[in-house]
Amino acid sequence: MTVNSRRQPKQSRSKATVDAIITATTQVLTQDGYAGLTTNRVAEVAGVSIGSLYQYFNGKESLVQAVIERHADSMLALLKTTLADSVGTSVPQAVRSFVRAMLDAHSLDPRLHRVCVEQAFHLGLEHILHIRGTAQELVEFYLQEHQEAILPKDLKLTASLLVTTVDANIHSAMLSPTPPDMGALGDEVIAMVLRYLGILDDSEAEGPALP
Amino acid sequence: MTVNSRRQPKQSRSKATVDAIITATTQVLTQDGYAGLTTNRVAEVAGVSIGSLYQYFNGKESLVQAVIERHADSMLALLKTTLADSVGTSVPQAVRSFVRAMLDAHSLDPRLHRVCVEQAFHLGLEHILHIRGTAQELVEFYLQEHQEAILPKDLKLTASLLVTTVDANIHSAMLSPTPPDMGALGDEVIAMVLRYLGILDDSEAEGPALP
């Protein structure tokens, strides 16, 4: 595996450099995709010499990995917060919050997210699996605390299905050149999840879940 | 956009050449991924001169596109056959057949499928959308014929959700380094779909859906 074996920044000056490089990578990746990503370009955009870049990164892949890591961290943080906030609420409410949070997360920087997913296949399957695994654990933990309220019994499998399904559908909608009504899509995903969990969504009689 | 504007093969010898090239591309793509794909390498593996390759293909992207096309064609053919065979059957039976077919399709050549998906993002978002669109139309058409038996009303949206969900979950399971029990996964996906459609799966009382 291509791990970053270069010097770790110790002074604040070098920390800023590393930060500028990662940010530049994100920008280039977002604008021109992986194909347009060159180490020289990143250095230029970061306003840093190519030598500095190589002092902290092994090359292209290390750069992308750093970006994915950063992106994954914020996604996971969001997920954790959302589920933590859902502790006292009903399952339908939690599902709604979760889907809404995923929508928000994908909306923050859709292009970046797309590139990350694309590249995560490429180099970081290990990485994407880690993220997915963490997400599943969080969801599974939540499900365990509400297992008497839901139908499925294999919570590990269920957690996996939920994470994959919600993520994939949002992602797929984002890719569409004719962006669908995200609200409607969210509602439908919520409906699917709730029915799968065997819960009669109280809100179905009350109006749209995502106004 | 890079469309293939080269001469189309008319003689059988040319057809064989083109075929050898596409097959070689598939092989290289499967073995070494997109990064290891070079036109010279493909020509060599195909046992064809680089000049001949360029007589039939515009370049790298055309090669990949041809492979994706071929792969997509067989996937879509499988889907069509499955749904055609389901004409007279119950919805649960159709869903079961569909999921089973998707599992089979992904199992044929997982590496190739993975690379295709990866690259479809890369070049041919247009292309992937076309495939997805075709699949959705087929599913939507089926749903229309059974709309009185199912809960969701927005069949276009539902078709999209179904295709994305089934595909994503199978795909995700395939990526896992610890491949899960595919049978159990399939059953769970079927259960989710049926509950979403508002159908009480008759087989739930009868035993496993995928023996």
Next chain:
Amino acid sequence: MTVNSRRQPKQSRSKATVDAIITATTQVLTQDGYAGLTTNRVAEVAGVSIGSLYQYFNGKESLVQAVIERHADSMLALLKTTLADSVGTSVPQAVRSFVRAMLDAHSLDPRLHRVCVEQAFHLGLEHILHIRGTAQELVEFYLQEHQEAILPKDLKLTASLLVTTVDANIHSAMLSPTPPDMGALGDEVIAMVLRYLGILDDSEAEGPALP
């Protein structure tokens, strides 16, 4: 070991290319030494694209190796011819021919020879040993045919000493910024060799061996 694993030239056009590259390498090496040798420079001097260079050579080292090989071939050829011509002559005469031949060989292209020796240490120790080995075998074979006329008994060791000694002294003289009288040096080397072999050089009473 860094062997040349690239395509071998098959057409006459490519043979000419390879030749031009080796010649250019020789020239650059002679003019600017190993430090001034860059693949781009060689390509430029050869009037060939850098791509063509890499089609036939692995890089810098392969280039140098080819040059050394070529140079070694002519040195060995010269040695063989000289000793073959000495078959019927007396030992003193053979020694004189040999030393004179070595002097000639070193005079052909002293700069190239120097660079070759320099680099042979670097990459091709194996190579230099092969040349030296071949030379020793030739000399040893000659000595065997005249062993009754000479003092030393361990002919293998003697052959090694002779080759090393003659080569080193000529080489050393060539390096000197104040080039010594090559004739006198040659005579002295001849004298040393003959005394070592236990032969009273008949010509010592007759005049200089190398007029």
Next chain:
Amino acid sequence: MTVNSRRQPKQSRSKATVDAIITATTQVLTQDGYAGLTTNRVAEVAGVSIGSLYQYFNGKESLVQAVIERHADSMLALLKTTLADSVGTSVPQAVRSFVRAMLDAHSLDPRLHRVCVEQAFHLGLEHILHIRGTAQELVEFYLQEHQEAILPKDLKLTASLLVTTVDANIHSAMLSPTPPDMGALGDEVIAMVLRYLGILDDSEAEGPALP
């Protein structure tokens, strides 16, 4: 020419730093050759910052030059001592001591010696000539004091031949992958030298010169 124009160390701490740097250079040179020698690497191995290195050395070449100097100094010291000790002895005894001393000198650190010779060609032809010149002067001086006992008359030329011959043969033997019997080699070199000098080696009737 790249002469070392930097500050000379005056305090003991500085001396230690300089020493550490030269030692590190020697180590890197010995382990990885000239190609593996980088200023940053040397600084790291020496446990010194790259900035400090440049405070005392002009750059790469200065480093190597310092190492060669150090090495040459010990070689010359050894030679001087040996010849000084030979003042009262017979020529054969002096030759034997000299060859033995050279063998010992080359055995101390063969890798370093090889690299030094290799690099002395590279940068410091001037330098190598100085060492060689010093050695020749020492030998020539010795020969002058014994010129009535030896055959050759051009003592300058003879001294040059002797130094070159002894050094080259030992060096050559060291390079061999199948290291020959150093004792036998030494004896043969001694025999050659003595016969060249026109001395009937008294020890030839007494047994091996190098027990």
Next chain:
DNA sequence: GATGAATGAGGCTTCATTCAT
């Protein structure tokens, strides 16, 4: 049509060296 030698833009990376702290 087929061949494969040739091309060269452009990406990747190192490493000697400087200089602000």
Next chain:
DNA sequence: GATGAATGAAGCCTCATTCAT
């Protein structure tokens, strides 16, 4: 004096593509 982050010239090499044979 010491430090080490930053620099960027310069070299290495690939690979998509063309074109003369």
